[in-house]
Amino acid sequence: MxxxxxxxxxxxxxxxxxxxxxxxxxxxxxxxxxxxxxxxxxxxxxxxxxxxxxxxxxxxxxxxxxxxxxxxxxxxxxxxxxxxxxxxxxxxxxxxxxxxxxxxxxxxxxxxxxxxxxxxxxxxxxxxxxxxxxxSRKVDLIDMQSQPDGKYKYIMTYQDHLTKFVTLKALESKRAEGVAYHLIDIFCDKGAPHILQSDNGREFANQIVKEVINLWPECRLVHGKPRHSQSQGSVERANRSVEEILACWMRDENSTKWSEGLRFVQWKINTRLHTGIGRTPYEAVFGIRPQLGVVSTNLTIDAASILDTEEQLEEILNSEEEYSKQQMLGQDDIAPDTASITQQSEITNYNCVSCQQISSGAHTCMSCGLFCHAIPPCSVNNGSEEEGFGSAVLCRLCHQANQITQQRKGAKRIQGVQADKMFEQSRKRFKQANIGDTVMVPLPDVDRGKGDFRNIKAVVVAVEHNGTYKLGTKYGQLNSHYTRNQFTPCLDKFLEINDVQTGKEISLRQVARNESVGTSQGMFHCSCKKTCLRTTCKCYRSNRLCHSRCHNNQSCSNK
Known part of the structure; x- marks a missing residue:
């Protein structure tokens, strides 16, 4: 069977x-x-x-x-x-x-x-x-470098933090220049954010910002802190969803052209429920349910499958039951989005703002003040029980703008609830640290040498009103604020506040370098594209053998 x-x-x-x-x-x-x-x-x-x-x-x-x-x-x-x-x-x-x-x-x-x-x-x-x-979708994740699609080897995931709307782009390399080129396409279409964050670190985000400004001088934005807990976790979940849905798409289509499937993966992610905002990202951006032609209407599958012409669709739209349905919904859910290639007549002072056809001039939109027909789909019900929605109408364009505003407010509200829930869980799990407590701060692998300790000792020098901590070391105060889950308190005091150099701020990377007894850099590797037998190779010049992190595992003679 x-x-x-x-x-x-x-x-x-x-x-x-x-x-x-x-x-x-x-x-x-x-x-x-x-x-x-x-x-x-x-x-x-x-x-x-x-x-x-x-x-x-x-x-x-x-x-x-x-x-x-x-x-x-x-x-x-x-x-x-x-x-x-x-x-x-x-x-x-x-x-x-x-x-x-x-x-x-x-x-x-x-x-x-x-x-x-x-x-x-x-x-x-x-x-x-x-x-x-x-x-089987959670068994394996696709490594695009090991399965390139022609010249494409990487996928860029761009996500708006508020609406969770995702944009996917296939990249030939992960250099900042190529990323910035595709970001400008997104910015010209959806607008540029105030802050740009990247899970590749603040330095990489800073390079992208510089490249964007070089390509588009009028665009100004700043790079964010590298490890923002809520936004970084959201992007990581989006990356996992991209890999899982893309794997299913390749299996369904029996194709290895994953770059062609990114557009469909993007649509599926943006049109399904996101529990973090309580709605789909599409609804949060556009204020309406995802539209997919007549399939997105109230028509049944059987009725939609036999529709071929505009006349057939008009026959349904003009039926009495469908008309009453539009009045009840307050908007024309099944009106098709058509693009006219004929030249429209010039808009006069009495033209309806929604349909651009002549109106009597008796009704104006209560929001924008422009003339509008007092019947759907040109206007929507504003709560009045009078025939034709009464004298005060709301045009379709203003109604859609209001819907977008409401969806964004709802997304922001639920996101705040989610953040409060995360903070409460963190507060219950991690006990509050006091000023003077000695703590252990973990070092990122990229800043730690192979023979160095995994943590550094620090002391709590201040507790901010927002619950973050200011830490100090014997080399100076760390230049970042830390949350409670980013360090571990020690049972004994190994460092006093008096041991901290006052008036000097230092980065965690510099502390790791000062604490190291070796080279202090745990990720020493080259990015050569040939055989690594020249002095241009960092490893060859330093009398080191190349390892698995060098030059994307390409062929090498320095092993």
Whole structure:
């Protein structure tokens, strides 16, 4: 049996013992329920039994007409969530699984609950148990240097810290010049941030900022601190998601052209729920649900699959039920985004700001003050119960701007809750240090020699109001502030505050160099592109043998 048949057998077995389940339909039961509800609506004299009362209370009938064919679907009372029957359950869950990048049950449940009322977590978990990619995606991560796609060897992940919106670019190298070139494309499209952070360190971020300014002098930004806990963790999770979804895409498409799949990976990441902001990154940026043509509308899969022309879509848009649906939603969710190639007439003072067609001039937008039609889709309901939304209307453009603002405020609020939760967990796990306590500060591998200690001794010289600590060593005060999870207190005092040189600030790297009995640099390597037998090679010039960190594991004669 194939996956579909196994899934259907498991679901049928699971619901066999659930007597009176009104949310599980076969195709025949589905049609019979529709006919029963219609007959109850048309003939009020029919004697109703308790089941009939439950049917009328729970279900409504949604009619969609395409080319004279009426498609009838059940939907939840006072909601836009549709009910699906047993035979189409697998196809709908499978499509949602692919559109979210082979995600897990939480993201799939959020995706499916937007449009469907009777797809449960049990259905989703049953499907995930049968998905080969979902069960194997966390085994291996793809190293793009070992699997290059032509000239491309690296993937740049650019993420906005507030909205979590991700942009992916394929790179030939990881030099700052190439990264800056692609960043300018992103900045010209989405705007430049105030602060640019990089997990490759502050020095690398500083090089990128300089290259950006060289290429675009009008653009000014600063580089951030290298190890910001919340933003760095978010980027690391985004990198892991990119690798996992890209691996699934390559398996599904049976292709090694991963650079071509980055655009689809980017779409899947940005259009699925991000638990850190409580919404999709797409919604946080644009203020609306992700749009994917007529598939993103309230149309059923069957209706969307038979649409070919604009006339067919207009036939649905002009139906009475779809029109009332737009009034209830307050916006035209299924209006297509079309680009006209004909020359539009010049906008006059009375043209509607939304559709650019002539208006009576009787209504203006309550936000921007421009003329606007008082009917959808040009305007949206502002809470007034008068016909045509009353005299004070809100144009579609201002409504979308308000939606974006609300989504961003919501994302910022939930992000603050997440940060407070992280801080509270850290506070419970790590006891507060006091002034005068001796602590051990770990040294990064890049700053530590092979024969050096992994930590340096420091003393707490000050506790800031935001919970960070100022540390001092016998060589001077460290020039950065530290959080409690970045050092470990000692039981005994090995260093006093009086031992700290006052008025002198020093970097952690300089302290490591002073404490070292050797070269103090733990990552001595070359970046040659040839055989490493010339004095231009750092290792050869220093009478050292090349190792695994040198020249990206290329062929070498100095081993």
């Amino acid at each position: 194939n996956t579909r048949e196994i899934f259907m057998n498991k679901i049928a077995e699971a619901v066999k013992n659930k007597a009176g389940n009104m949310s599980f339909f076969t195709k025949d039961d589905y049609q019979a329920t529709i006919e029963r509800i219609q007959s109850l609506d048309e003939d009020k004299s029919i004697q109703k039994n308790p089941k009939d009362y439950r049917l009328v209370k729970k279900f409504e009938i949604l009619e969609i007409q395409v080319d004279g064919i009426i498609i009838k679907k059940l939907k939840k009372q006072a909601s836009q969530q549709q009910f699906v029957f047993f035979e189409e359950l697998f196809d709908i869950i499978h499509a949602a699984h692919l559109s979210t990048g082979h995600s897990g049950k939480i993201l799939m449940e959020h995706k499916l609950s937007e449009d469907y009322a009777n797809i449960t977590r049990e259905h989703i978990c049953t499907y995930l148990q049968l998905c080969k990619n979902a069960s």
